[in-house]
Amino acid sequence: MRPAIRPATADDLPALVALDELCFGPEAWSTVSWTTEFERLSEDRVILVADEGAAVGYVVLLVPPVTVDVVELLRIAVTPAERRTGIGGQLTTAALARCAGRTVLLEVAAGNQSAGGLYKSFGFQEISRRRGYYAGGEDAVIMRWRESV
Template sequence: MQAQIRPAVPSDLDAIAAIEDAGMRNGWNRAQLAEEFGNSKSRILVARLKGQVAGHVVGWRIAGEVHILDVCVAPSARRQGIGKQLVSALLKACGPGDALLEVRKSNVPAIALYTRMGFEEVGRRPRYYSDGEDALLMTLERP
């Protein structure tokens, strides 16, 4: 399903925080999300479906690379292509350059999404998460 993707505005914060709370294990809290709105490196996009925020993505552009920090789709809106649309839109919004991200090694849906989009596992970060789980480091080479 085609969602409407646009840059997030501060009034989206409640909806973004609610999706994060419902959809992400140890996700970002409202204060952490609010901080991103004041971070000049940060790009935050939201997907709207049927008039409501259904997902978001957060990335930083640093030293010519795009670091994807967060992508989350409301549980009821998954498997409709919204995650893919959000990541594609973020990469486009950030301009050229390779992309990288960390993902929990147990996060099958997210790893499937990134692999489908051309990301490859290039390394592991042992005990990267506060609960001790390892992260996979995945990158996408882009012109």
């Protein structure tokens, strides 16, 4: 059974903080950062949750007003136990559906081949790198997606 993809609510905050810590370890967002994301949901943030009775994944988008044609995919995560089951693809599909007519940018650690492969499968292309951006000196790969017309 595929999880439901739905907008996050304030009730999801503790689960998303825990999921972020599980997936990103020392690179996880703090509870304060997550609280700020939730405070901005009505302004320019979209958080979608993959729900199987509990949050098993999420995606966070920075969606500026329609006068700006660039959306940033800020964060996407799936619990380790649910990876390679299609949930990351479901979340990406749901996120891109909210970006019609816009360019989407994201960054991914160069060594994260699984995530990089997922993004490439959706048509994201590498456009630049931030050398030594992540802890340990790993590069950040900047990728761009434009909707095919």
